[in-house]
Amino acid sequence: MGLKSSVDPCSRLMKSFLHQCGGSAVIDGGLATELERHGANLNDPLWSAKCLISSPHLITRVHLDYLAAGANIIISASYQATLQGFEAKGLSTVEGEALLKKSVQIACEARDIYYDRATKGSSWDISSGDAITTTKPRPILVAASVGSYGAYLADGSEYRFGIYGDNINLETLKDFHRRRVQVLAESGADLIAFETIPNKLEAKAYAELLEEEAMNIPAWFSFVSKDGMNVASGDSIEDCALIADSCEQVIAVGINCTPPRYIHGLIQSIQRVTSKPILVYPNSGETYDADRKEWVASKGVSDVDFVSYVGKWHEAGASLIGGCCRTTPNTITAISKALSSRSNSGENQMETL
Numbered sequence: 629m630g631l632k633s634s635v636d637p638c639s640r641l642m643k644s645f646l647h648q649c650g651g652s653a654v655i656d657g658g659l660a661t662e663l664e665r666h667g668a669n670l671n672d673p674l675w676s677a678k679c680l681i682s683s684p685h686l687i688t689r690v691h692l693d694y695l696a697a698g699a700n701i702i703i704s705a706s707y708q709a710t711l712q713g714f715e716a717k718g719l720s721t722v723e724g725e726a727l728l729k730k731s732v733q734i735a736c737e738a739r740d741i742y743y744d745r746a747t748k749g750s751s752w753d754i755s756s757g758d759a760i761t762t763t764k765p766r767p768i769l770v771a772a773s774v775g776s777y778g779a780y781l782a783d784g785s786e787y788r789f790g791i792y793g794d795n796i797n798l799e800t801l802k803d804f805h806r807r808r809v810q811v812l813a814e815s816g817a818d819l820i821a822f823e824t825i826p827n828k829l830e831a832k833a834y835a836e837l838l839e840e841e842a843m844n845i846p847a848w849f850s851f852v853s854k855d856g857m858n859v860a861s862g863d864s865i866e867d868c869a870l871i872a873d874s875c876e877q878v879i880a881v882g883i884n885c886t887p888p889r890y891i892h893g894l895i896q897s898i899q900r901v902t903s904k905p906i907l908v909y910p911n912s913g914e915t916y917d918a919d920r921k922e923w924v925a926s927k928g929v930s931d932v933d934f935v936s937y938v939g940k941w942h943e944a945g946a947s948l949i950g951g952c953c954r955t956t957p958n959t960i961t962a963i964s965k966a967l968s969s970r971s972n973s974g975e976n977q978m979e980t981l
């Protein structure tokens with residue numbers, strides 16, 4: 629199923645998707661860190677997008693693992709895939725654009741494979757030899773990832789400072805992102821996931837691009853915070869969420885790659901300024917050392933701890949919940965179970981959607 633329609637407003641479509649999911653939807657977990665766990669070496673300016681060239685089969689495998697774990701939304705491997713980054717590797721614009729599209733194709737193919745397996749089920753009609761459909765497939769969306777300008781810089785800017793200096797302004801950011809977003813908007817994805825947005829300026833650049841280029845695709849805006857009150861640059865989360873709120877194509881607003889302990893307060897702040905659905909997909913709580921390009925394990929939370937937050941986040945108003953860096957298919961299985969047990973026990977808040 630898709631979210632695109634020229635008739636219905638984007639927001640109504642998101643609400644209907646959530647309704648079909650039983651009131652809340654499961655986002656997948658960390659993609660890049662899961663690729664690494666499977667042996668990929670992502671110590672490269674392209675990070676997970678390196679696998680688009682070197683090991684696309686691994687990306688398929690991780691998407692399939694997240695689908696098996698219960699994800700309703702899988703996010704493509706384009707977080708750090710930029711035309712500028714591909715060019716620095718000696719690739720042409722045509723080749724770069726093909727790789728962007730490939731990231732979405734891989735996710736769509738994984739969904740097809742998953743649906744195919746799920747609809748066939750495991751039973752067979754002995755007399756005819758036909759497969760008997762035993763499972764009703766759940767709705768699954770493919771989100772095309774767009775990482776921030778800081779992600780392209782590949783120095784952890786989006787976390788560390790969140791601001792890009794005097795040379796970067798609204799127009800520079802729009803110019804930087806324009807073609808990539810246009811290509812992804814035409815790639816067959818159901819929505820664009822603007823991830824790890826570290827400041828107001830970049831949110832504004834995305835909102836203006838979506839409107840000015842009349843891109844016919846819904847989007848979500850997801851911010852990153854290091855203190856539970858502001859986004860990484862120090863801009864307030866409310867100001868950022870307001871920009872998302874005023875953009876018609878934005879179907880959900882939230883937070884990703886932020887420690888679980890900050891999420892509850894951030895949901896409350898976002899809720900004060902928007903009635904759009906709220907999404908959260910925190911990281912494991914570990915810290916990323918951008919100089920050494922590795923995660924420092926000391927402050928992480930276990931899957932059990934992570935999942936103990938899920939009910940609270942849902943109660944506070946988040947209707948799309950998943951995981952970001954260093955979360956795994958196990959985390960997503962646990963989130964999926966936690967959300968469906970809430971929905972089965974009648975605790976989900978359908979009336980608020």
Ligand SMILES: [Zn+2]
Pocket residue numbers: 658884885911952953
């Ligand atoms: Zn992350």
